[in-house]
Amino acid sequence: DIVMTQTPLSSPVALGQPASISCRSSQSLVHSDGNTYLSWLQQRPGQPPRVLIYKISNRISGVPDRFSGSGAGTDFTLKISRVEAEDVGVYYCMQATLGLTFGGGTKVEIK
């Protein structure tokens, strides 16, 4: 099974400052079809998760452009260029290249 490891566990950030979350997989996420099925989800308090980014760097329609994804192979990053109050929550990376696995989550909170 592919293990997804996220760091940090918690990220206190001042409003307007950037945040960065790292996600590392135990093996390459490049699928035999050439795609890398790595996505990022946001879960606000008391809400179900929602997808923000899919296939490493593609933003879902309606997601603010302050969210961006990057990476390749086994190392991936989610960046928030300027954190806003509505960004508070837990962020998960997820792979769907082999089965489906989530990272442990990173809590973003306002400092």
Place this chain on the structure above:
Amino acid sequence: EVQLVESGGGLVKPGGSLRLSCAASGFTFSNRWMSWVRQAPGKGLEWVGRIKRNADGGTTDLAAPVKGRFTISRDDSKNTLYLQMNSLKTEDTAVYYCTSEYYGHLDSWGQGTLATVSS
């Protein structure tokens, strides 16, 4: 508008069974792979399993912790997804989410239904 509405959660004793349902609307249900994801209280997300669309064989994949105890099925005529949970353990206590898969990401989620396993 895409909607996924789970039902069937509740309190059950260890060793008991529950059947969760997920009613889908707003998209072509029969064309989608569907997954169940659970979240234990205060914990992270855990994939339970998926069922492919019938055009791709309609087969299921289940995560190791639930294999042999849980079954996923679908009724495309009713736009409904099911999760049959047998031999329940206290560690199965969680909110269970119904999700649709679209090209390798989970693009829609229900609000979830809580299953509590306790004596």
